[in-house]
Amino acid sequence: MVKKGLEWAKSLYQDRAQRAKELRNHGKKVMGYICCYPPTELITASGMVPYRITGTLEPITEADAYLETLMCPYVRACLDLGVKGRYDFVDGIIWPHTCDNIQKTYDIWKHYVPHSYYHYLDVPHMSDPSSFEFFAKGLDVLKESLEEFSGVKITDERLTEAIGLHNQNRALLRELTYLRKPDPPLISGAEMTQVVLAAMSIPVEEANHMLRETIAEVKERKDGLKQGLRLLVYGSEIDDIAFIKLMEDCGANVVIDDLCIGTRHYWKDVSADGDPLVSLANRYLGDIMCPRTFRRSPGSRQQDLDNRFGYIRDFAQEFDVQGAILYIIRYCDTFEFDAPEVKDYLQEAGIPVLHLEDDYSLTSIGGFKTRIQAFLEMLE
Amino acid sequence: MAFFAGIDVGSVTTKAVIVADGELGVYHVAPSGANYRLAAQKVMEEALAKAGLALDDLAYIVATGYGAANADFAAQQVTDISCCARGVNRLFPQVRTVIEIGGQASRIIRVNAEGRATNFVVSERCAAGSGRFLQVIARVLQIDLEDVGPLSLKAKNPVTYTTGCAVFGESEAISRVAEGTPKEDILAGVHNALAAKISNLLERVGLEEECAITGGGALDVGLIMRVEQRLGVHLLVPPQPQITAALGAALLAEERSPISPA
Structure with missing residues (x-):
């Protein structure tokens, strides 16, 4: 039986990669990204599946050979999964220059975790007009690089369509969040986290479908x-x-x-x-x-x-x-x-x-x- | 007459208190060991024996402390923070800040006139801010924990601890022993390090007088002296500082019991 709504979200939470792996077997490319900063719209517009890299609570057993234990434990947990081969199904990775720990782990990841594509995205630490100009140029470089890797030309039309889909995704997540306003809320915080993670693990169109089902179910x-x-x-x-x-x-x-x-x-x-x-x-x-x-x-x-x-x-x-x-x-x-x-x-x-x-x-x-x-x- | 009990299953010691008509009746304190369930049972039994009562004579029991869940004979669990606030309020109604030095962690609790906690901060997982640090150092120096306080008062040149970590602190103490530093100076140094930790914790929630010190750490006269020195305040010390949270638990048992005291 095909799982729907919250049940589908829960299943994806428990085995996040299941759908991405399936799509990959059908010839789709999966593009990993870490942190909030890489624009997933560019990945969607290039015909690839955006997939958020995360850690798990399982004990870190291998990453300590590559990163000191006084580094960010979240980044260590992500790297641990990487070196254990859990992200081998990811074709490429976009790594943003955000905090020190994420920034410096890029080289280590690149050296030890095999993908066919790596892109380091420079995200300015300032938010002055020149920073935005700089960042937009950096996104243009990312766009060209994704085009080359995917073989798909990211036209303005395709990108605008992807922005529309991701805006819908965000609007649906907000709608679900507003169902936490009543007392008692209609959806728990733990369920919400499951849904957000699930939505980060599948193509945006599918995520939007799952969210619509979830909202109807929760209401x-x-x-x-x-x-x-x-x-x-x-x-x-x-x-x-x-x-x-x-x-x-x-x-x-x-x-x-x-x-x-x-x-x-x-x-x-x-x-x-x-x-x-x-x-x-x-x-x-x-x-x-x-x-x-x-x-x-x-x-x-x-x-x-x-x-x-x-x-x-x-x-x-x-x-x-x-x-x-x-x-x-x-x-x-x-x-x-x-x-x-x-x-x-x-x-x-x-x-x-x-x-x-x-x-x-x-x-x-x-x-x-x-x-x-x-x-x-x-x-x- | 109705009897009520509080049991505090701490990481180092377990304490039971029985109250009747809001007054402290008997109490019992024993090490928790590695089996909290057994410790909770035995300490409760000992306290009951001292009072000449049976478990059935207790109208209501509240459990607290790190291992509260192991006291399965209790009707309710309340956190040690709320219990400590309640207990201190009974002993010293004028106290607004409590420094609780436990085995596993230290806590600063702000208390209002009703005996409710209004804010609190707990030392992080690291043992350097807790009574455990004193145990570790006492073991290095091969002295009994009871002797730490009196001996430390003889210090002439307290050593300066450069670390805030109990593990590094242990090796630092060993280095001082190797250099021939007197035990009392090492102990006074540890007290100073703990006092600095406590003072940092206090910064986070603010100090409002009057101030009390409770928990097993409050049995150590040397530590109390160094904390007073550091903070520049006088600390009120209960006659049995270890049982403060258990007393609070017993008072809460009396309040929350469906059977009102006769």
Whole structure:
């Protein structure tokens, strides 16, 4: 029987590569990418399947031979899968210059993980007008390189069509997210993470189909979730449901997030007007709210903070949360630097915050449980 | 008269407290060992024996601590943070900040007038901020944990620890032993390192007086002295600092019990 909606998402979450491998056997090329920054529209427009590279919570057994253990545990987990051959079905990879750990791992990946194609995408760390111009030119280089590898000419028409499909994808993910607004929410945080990951593992047209089925299914739910304290989760690459499930098992509902495998990936659309490469540059460099990008704020300190973190406060208010959990992966300097300011900012807005730091593998889950429970007891 | 109990299954010791009419009746403390389920049972039995009661005489039991789930005879589990706040509030109603030095981790808990935690921070997984660090160093120096505090007060030149890590701290202590540094100076150095860790944790949630210190770490007079020195505040110490969370659990048991005290 063909799986549909949430069941299909769950199945893809458990075996992410199943559909991509199948398509590859039918002659399709699969293009891997890591992080939020490579524009998937260019991959789709070249007739290839975009496939998000992630890690897993399984113990890191081989990557430690190539990367020091004090590097980002998420990147180590990704590399571990790479050197174990789990990404051998991926034809090529686009690697963005985003944070230090991802940036430096490119060479190691290229040396030890065999693909037919590698592209290193320069993403400026600034967001000034010249940065956008620079990034758009870089995307043009990526476009030409993808054309050469795929043998498909990425015309403006094809690219505009791909932008339309990915905008639809994001709109559907947002629609599903809004079903977390009621109390109790219609879809749990753990289910949402499964759906987002599933959508990152199959062609965009198929993902959109799955999302439409999921939305219809979730809207029909009668015996959904229990009421509980409503939480926001802030962090980076949470690509496993274990942590979100832990909070939900403690009786809370995670109703909104600011995560890479979450709203950071789908909250903002690409403009359908004008030069498509410029639109992509504007969206990917300007609208992904990751602390790896420096945002120049000419005003007061308060304006600077509003500019950088106002959207998190807005999320918290719009989704009516009672508390926020900052989940920072250990050695993630990029997020660690911002965490104290995010914490103060949200607390000043009247949102209680619990700041947790972990090595991504969730080995000390018992200790976390106590802290989350204590936080919930405090909020009650 | 109705009796209520709290049991705190900690990573190093297990504590049971029995209260009647909101007053501390008896308590018992024993090492948790490697079988928390057994420890929880035995400590509860010992406490009951001291009180001349049977398990059935207890109207309600709340379990807390790292191994709370092992106390399967308890009706409810509450986190050690909430229990500690409640326990301190009974002992010192004026306290607004608690420094809890446990075996596995240290915690700073802000408490309101009602005995509820309003904010908290827990030292990260690293053992350097916890009582475990003292155990490690005591083992290196081959002295009993009870002697650490009094001996450290004799220090003339406390050593400076350059690391915040318990594992490196151990090898650092061994290097000092090799150099012939007196034990008391090594211990005072460890206390200073712990005091610095605690002070950093406090920065995160803020210090509001009055301030109490609880947990097994509060049995160490040397540590208390160094923390007071570092923070510049006087610390209130309960007569039995280890049982604070268990006492809080027992008081919560009394509050939450469906059977109201007679």
